[in-house]
Amino acid sequence: MSNSKDVVKPFDSEHDYEGGLAVIDKDAIKNPGMEPHRERMTDKSEKHEKAAARQVTALFVFSMIASAFSIYAYFAFPLSNITMGQVRLSTLLIGAGISFGMLAIGIGAVHWAKTLMVDNEVSEARHQTRGSEEVRARAVEIINLANQESGFSRRKLIRRTLYGAIALFPLPGIVLFADLGPLGSNVEEKLRHTAWAKGTRLAKDPYGTPIKASDVTIGSVFHVIPETLRERNDDGTLNSEYLNEKAKAAVLLVRVEPSVLNPSPGREKWAYDGIVAYSKICTHVGCPVALYEQHTHHLLCPCHQSTFDLANECAVIFGPASRPLPQLPIAVDSEGYLVAQSDFNEPVGPSFWER
C-alpha cells in the first residue's frame, strides 16, 4: 500500500502551486523537529513503577469483585411483591456492580498505558491519498480495457437499455409500500368527520358519563368525549377504533357568563347559556389544548403555546397556530343533558392541504 502512493508534499515555497490563496512565506520559521522525550516518574524510580503496577492490579481485582457483586445482587433482590423501592434498589446494586466492574477495567488499562507502557512518540510518514502517477495510469488502463473487452461504449443500445432496466427495477419495490395505509379520497373524508352527530350526548372523558347543563357551573371546565364513544365494544372486547376516534372527537367544555361570548352571525345558537364546546385538538400540530385560564378566557396548548381566545370563538392570539379551534354546536335535550347539534362544521386538528 505504502509504495503505491506519493509522500504528502510539504508546504514550502517549492510546492506552492496548489495552495490557492495561501500565503507562502519564504522566510517562514522551520519546524524544530520532535521534542526530546521526557521521562515519567515511573521511568525514573522503581518505587513509582512498582506502585503503579500495584494500582493496576488492584483495579483489575476490584473489577472482578464488582462483577461478582452484580450477580449476587441479581439473586439477592428478587422482584417479588414489588415496590418502587425494591425496583430502585435492584437497579442500583446490579448497575453499580456492572458499572464498577467495567470502570475498573477501563481505568486500570488506561493507567497501565500511561504509567508503565513505553511512551515514546513515534513519527510515521503520511502518503498522499491519491495514487502515484503509475497507479493512476494503470487504473485508467484497466477501465479502458474493461470498456474495450465489454464494448460498453460501443454498444449503445445495450448500454441504454441497461440504464432503463436499472432505473425501473426498484419501482415495484416502492409501489409495494402503497399498501402501508389507505390512499385516495377517503383519507381526506375521514379527516373531515368525527364521532359527533346530531343528538350525541356530551360525556365526561374518560368514563363516558353524560353531562347535564345544570352541572356545568360558571368557570368550570370539562374534558369531553361523545357518549357513543366507548372503550369497550358491547361484547366486552376492547374497541380498537377508540383512540382514532378520540383523537378527533376530544372536546373542551367551558361555561362563562353569556355576555363574555361574541358569536359571529350564524353562530349565536352554537352555545347554550354561556356553555361552549370547542375541539381540544390544536390546529397547529394536534396536541390537546388542555389548559384553560379562567380570568382571561384563554385556552393554551402546552406543546407550542398557541393561545386561543374563548371569548372570540377561540381565535389565535399568540403562538404558531393559525386557525381558531373549531366549535361544536351544542344544545340541551329533553332530559337536560348537553348534546351536539351536529358534527363539527370544519375539519378538526392540524391543517392539511385539502381541507
Added chain:
Amino acid sequence: MSNATAKAKKGGFLAGTANYLDERVGVAGILKEFGRKVFPDHWSFMLGEVALYSFLVLLLSGTFLTFWFQPAMTPVIYDGVYGPLKGASMSVAYASTLDISFEVRGGLLFRQIHHWSALLFVASAGLHMLRVFFTGAFRKPREINWVVGFGLFVLGMAGGFTGYSLPDDLLSGNGLRIIDGMIKGVPWIGSYISSLLFGGEFPGESIVARLYSLHIMIVPALILVFVAIHLFTVVIHKHTHYSGPGRRDDNVVGYPLMPVYVAKAGGFFFIVFGVIALVAANVTINPVWNYGGYDPSPVSAGTQPDWYIGWLDGALRLAPTHLEFVIGHNTLSMNILLPLVVGILFSVLVAAYPFFEAWVTGDKREHHVLDRPRNAPTRTAIGVAGMTFYAVLWAGAATDLLATNFKLSLNQVLSTMQIMLIVLPILGYIITKRTCLSLQRKDREIVLHGRETGRIIRMPHGEYIEVHEPLEEFEAWKLIDFKDYAPTLARPNAKGKITIRARIRSGFSKFYFEDRVAPVNALELKAAHDHKEIH
C-alpha cells in the same frame, strides 16, 4: 514480550494458534500493516470515541431489550405488578415496557442504560463535529468523511426519535402526534404520507411496529455502514494531529496501536460503558409508568422532547403567528413549512461547509495538521454563529419552562427568542472574530517578545522595564505554525472577462481574510531578538 516470543518459538499453544490463523486468514500481514499504526494523542480526539462506544452500548443494551419488548398497539388491560395502572387499558407495547421495568431484574437498568447512551451518542457526536469543524479537520482530503459524519449525526437523531416513540406512553404519543401534524402540513402529499405512515388514521395500530423495524433494523444498520465508512476513511487518511514540534502535514506523530492505543482506547470503551451504567443505575430517565399509556386527550404541561429534538421543536414554536394561507380550496401551512425549511437549510449548510471553504481558499493541498480555532478567525466565527443559532432554537423548545421558572411572561420570552434567533448569531460572529484576532496578536507578541514574567526591574538610567522570558523553540512553534491566507481580487479569465463567479469568490475571500494576522516569520523573530540585544 520476550517471554511470549520464547514460548512461541517452543511451538506452544500461542504459536500454534497464530500459525493456524496466519495460514488461513493471513493475520501476520494484517498485524504487520496495522499493529504499529500511529495514533496521535489529544483529549479532543476522545469525543468521537465516546460516540462510537456509546453506539456499541446502544447495540448491546438495545438487543437485551428486544428479548422482552413487544411492538404491538393492540389494546390490553394491564394486569402487571405496578399497582397504579392495574386494570387500565393500554397498548401491548406500553404494557411490555412496564413489564421490562418492573418484572425483569436489570430491565429498568438496561432501559435507562439504553436511553442515557442514546443521549450521550448524539451529544458526543455533536461535540465531535464541533471539534472537527473548529480545528479545520474537514479540509482536504476529509471533506467526504465530514458528510459521512454529518449523516451519522442525523441518523443518531432518527434512531433516537424512533426509539423514543416505542413505549407508546403519553409523552411519546404526543411526540408522534406532533410529527403527524407536521406531516399533514406538507402541501399536496401531507395527508397521504400520514395515512401511509400510520396505516390509516392517527394513531392507528401500526406505527409502533413500523418504528420498531426502523429502530432496530434499518437505522442501526445504516449507522453501522456509515461508521464503517467513517473509520475506514480514518485508516486511509491516518488521523490528523495538532500542530507541535515535529508534527507536519507529511507525517503522523503519536503512539503505536499496539500496545498503547489498544490499552487506552480499549480501556476507554470500558470507562464509557461504566460511566453510562453508573448514571443509569442512579438517575431515573423516562419514567413511563408515571405518564400512563397514550391517550389523545390529556397532555402534561412542561414536557420536553429528548435534547437533540429540541432545536426542531423550538423552530416550531418560534414560527410567527398567522402564517397559514388559504389558496383556493387548499391550505398552505407555512407555520409548519417554515420551521421545516429552516431546519433542512441549516443542515444542508452544515453538510456543505467544507466544500464552500475549499472553494473560497482554492487550497488543493492535503491538510493533516489541525488549526487552532483562533488561527482561522472567520471560520471560527461562522461556527459560533451557527452554534448560537442552534442554541436559540434549542432554548426555544423551553419557552414555557423559562417563563414559569423565572416568572416571566410567556409571550415576552417567545418574542425575545424570535429576536435573539436573528441577533445573537450576528453578535456571536462579531465577538468571536474579534476575539480570535486578538488572541492571534497576543500569540505574536509572545513569540516575538517572550512571556510576561511580572518581574519589573529598574535600569541604571532610571527606566523601568518588565522582564520578558523568551520562549523555547519547541514552545514557540505551536504559536507560529498555521496557514495564512490573503484575499484575492477578481481576475479576468482566459477570455479577458471577469466572471460573476470570480467576483463572488473574491468577495468571500475578502470576507474571510481581509482581517488577518500573519504568523511570525524568521526575519521578524530575528529583528525582535536583535532589538532586545541593543536594548
